[in-house]
Amino acid sequence: MALAENADDLQGTEKVFSFFREQLLAGALKLGDRLLSERELALSLGVSRPVLREALRSLAMLGFLDIRHGKGAYVRAADISVLTDFFTFSLAQQPDILDDVMQARIAIECQAIRLACERAGDSDFSRIGSHLSRLMETLDDPEAGGEADFTFHVSIVEAGRSPALITLYQAVSELLRRSHVERRQLTVKVPGIRDYLVDAHREVFLSIVARDPDAAEKRLREHFAIGDEFRRKSFIAAYSKAASQPKD
Amino acid sequence: MALAENADDLQGTEKVFSFFREQLLAGALKLGDRLLSERELALSLGVSRPVLREALRSLAMLGFLDIRHGKGAYVRAADISVLTDFFTFSLAQQPDILDDVMQARIAIECQAIRLACERAGDSDFSRIGSHLSRLMETLDDPEAGGEADFTFHVSIVEAGRSPALITLYQAVSELLRRSHVERRQLTVKVPGIRDYLVDAHREVFLSIVARDPDAAEKRLREHFAIGDEFRRKSFIAAYSKAASQPKD
DNA sequence: CCCTTCCAGTGGTATGACCACTTTCAACCA
DNA sequence: TGGTTGAAAGTGGTCATACCACTGGAAGGG
Missing domain, CATH: 1.20.120.530 (GntR ligand-binding domain-like)
Incomplete structure (x- = not known):
């Protein structure tokens, strides 16, 4: 079925954001932690890779992620810049x-x-x-x-x-x-x-x-x-x- | 040639951001203006649609764009929200x-x-x-x-x-x-x-x-x-x- | 004349492939 | 034996294409 595929009935991008909010608040993601690869994350969240990337990009733009080519995405302390x-x-x-x-x-x-x-x-x-x-x-x-x-x-x-x-x-x-x-x-x-x-x-x-x-x-x-x-x-x-x- | 395709020798995402910075600061884009469609913009900037979307999403998250399904993307006054x-x-x-x-x-x-x-x-x-x-x-x-x-x-x-x-x-x-x-x-x-x-x-x-x-x-x-x-x-x-x- | 229906245009999502960069480690040479 | 090299694996970066979902207006019917 299309609905309730994973846990949230949210669709698409918002699902990714709520996922990160939860992970951060629950302490599952700490500063400096490395995220799973985009492909794994997309798979585990049940969204496509472009959608996941849009969300990651947005978070990176807000300063919460440090995405480095060839290495991965790391949780970062948001900076005021x-x-x-x-x-x-x-x-x-x-x-x-x-x-x-x-x-x-x-x-x-x-x-x-x-x-x-x-x-x-x-x-x-x-x-x-x-x-x-x-x-x-x-x-x-x-x-x-x-x-x-x-x-x-x-x-x-x-x-x-x-x-x-x-x-x-x-x-x-x-x-x-x-x-x-x-x-x-x-x-x-x-x-x-x-x-x-x-x-x-x-x-x-x-x-x-x-x-x-x-x-x-x-x-x-x-x-x-x-x-x-x-x-x-x-x-x-x-x-x-x-x-x-x-x-x- | 791959380089200097349009005007900037920037690659990918950054090209999109610099484009909007210029357009906004130059006044070419005013509040309430409607952007070109994603497909047209992607074509005119020489990037793919997913890449363009990543940039648009990021700008929307910062509050500068109001993207509405089925209608288009509009320039918005960024509030402090x-x-x-x-x-x-x-x-x-x-x-x-x-x-x-x-x-x-x-x-x-x-x-x-x-x-x-x-x-x-x-x-x-x-x-x-x-x-x-x-x-x-x-x-x-x-x-x-x-x-x-x-x-x-x-x-x-x-x-x-x-x-x-x-x-x-x-x-x-x-x-x-x-x-x-x-x-x-x-x-x-x-x-x-x-x-x-x-x-x-x-x-x-x-x-x-x-x-x-x-x-x-x-x-x-x-x-x-x-x-x-x-x-x-x-x-x-x-x-x-x-x-x-x-x-x- | 009004209402309904359909369609074209838009953003939203998905898939698969390929490129560029980084790291690792095994094969190779000195 | 030790050091160097380069190939391979894993990562993010990009692209093309196709399809879905929503919106609005035009064409058709009542």
């Missing part, structure tokens, strides 16, 4: 999602900084500190400055020592890195921006060192809010200038 | 990460509840409220109670109206749903738990209605912390009882 590819594509399609991704960034950082206040060690402090120094040295260079700003925030998230938060942060980081630089280019000419940047970041840093979660989160939120404010001001300035000097 | 698949597989690989995922949950909810205070409308209020009522009705049933607890928190996140946060929450929620029920089963017998659950959730709800972000986040964090506390107590109780009454 897929997600950065994904976000890059999606940004090309709808640039307006960046604002919303910012909400995710704020969420992650605010929780991570609380954890950092509890968990960070001296090595974390010195790492964050060095990025802060770097940030102060590059105030006049939008590109290097944006990069330093970005790595400063990354080091805070890392100091939280939560794999889940770090993973999520990395997933959106490719977008954030670019936006850091763009923002710097926008706001570099706003009066008082240099002093503000130094003070804001230093206060955030000091709150972590003081191991005061409430203060740290509060400072960080203020930092984000004021950053928004500066960006609005720079837009206003740009448009005002455009009105009096229509061409560049 | 791929993250759900990603995290499902991801955590299947390392089940011990579940405690850490809780940090992600806290991060998302605390930011979402702040947004909810600004953005939520009457419909959101009534939805959250109804889930709160449901929660109060199911205090004695660990399963239904855990489910109600879960949906209450979901409705808060939805009220924040941030697609990125909602998606991330969905991604980790499949794990959390199970843990909600398990926790209820653990803590259902702890003295005072019923009153606490009602009060804590009601206060969180009222803070949202009052549109007070700081209070709402504070209550929510307390809720999480006290939940931890209750769980610890129940463990202590269970082990103490086990010492005096070794069986069951």
Whole structure:
């Protein structure tokens, strides 16, 4: 009979996916394990080899399999680089999602900084500190400055020592890195921006060192809010200038 | 000659991917556009249909294509829902990460509840409220109670109206749903738990209605912390009882 | 005019064959 | 005896062809 051939009444591709989900959750497949050959797997799952290959390819694209020609397919720890590819594509399609991704960034950082206040060690402090120094040295260079700003925030998230938060942060980081630089280019000419940047970041840093979660989160939120404010001001300035000097 | 057949000297699958990357970034393929049929595409790209299908499947899994049986493949705006698949597989690989995922949950909810205070409308209020009522009705049933607890928190996140946060929450929620029920089963017998659950959730709800972000986040964090506390107590109780009454 | 039926086009699956790469090991030569 | 070589087996990579299942519209009948 055509139905209930193996165990699932699922058809085709979905059968393969559910098989892997089960195997992984049950622990039958561990990291580094080698899968059966495509021919054996297709036979045992009751699907054709092309169908099986479509599923394996998809899993490989998500980063869960490492398929090597002539050797076989191996279970791999999913790596985040897929997600950065994904976000890059999606940004090309709808640039307006960046604002919303910012909400995710704020969420992650605010929780991570609380954890950092509890968990960070001296090595974390010195790492964050060095990025802060770097940030102060590059105030006049939008590109290097944006990069330093970005790595400063990354080091805070890392100091939280939560794999889940770090993973999520990395997933959106490719977008954030670019936006850091763009923002710097926008706001570099706003009066008082240099002093503000130094003070804001230093206060955030000091709150972590003081191991005061409430203060740290509060400072960080203020930092984000004021950053928004500066960006609005720079837009206003740009448009005002455009009105009096229509061409560049 | 075998090489330089079309334009790229790439072979097979990679040729298909690079083709789509170019088409998408160049704007030749817009949202909602219908792709050529698999047979035509395969012919025009100089690859076989199975190979083309592997690539299309992978793109569909990443959310960039919507393939419909009998109709064709359409270019789709990739939403962030791929993250759900990603995290499902991801955590299947390392089940011990579940405690850490809780940090992600806290991060998302605390930011979402702040947004909810600004953005939520009457419909959101009534939805959250109804889930709160449901929660109060199911205090004695660990399963239904855990489910109600879960949906209450979901409705808060939805009220924040941030697609990125909602998606991330969905991604980790499949794990959390199970843990909600398990926790209820653990803590259902702890003295005072019923009153606490009602009060804590009601206060969180009222803070949202009052549109007070700081209070709402504070209550929510307390809720999480006290939940931890209750769980610890129940463990202590269970082990103490086990010492005096070794069986069951 | 509406409903039914059929058909062409599409994705979904299956089969079998062949190619390219990797590893192994046995045969061969020094 | 020891080292080198190359043949064979097993793997993923690709291809061609055929057929099935679903969709939608056109042609036919009521």
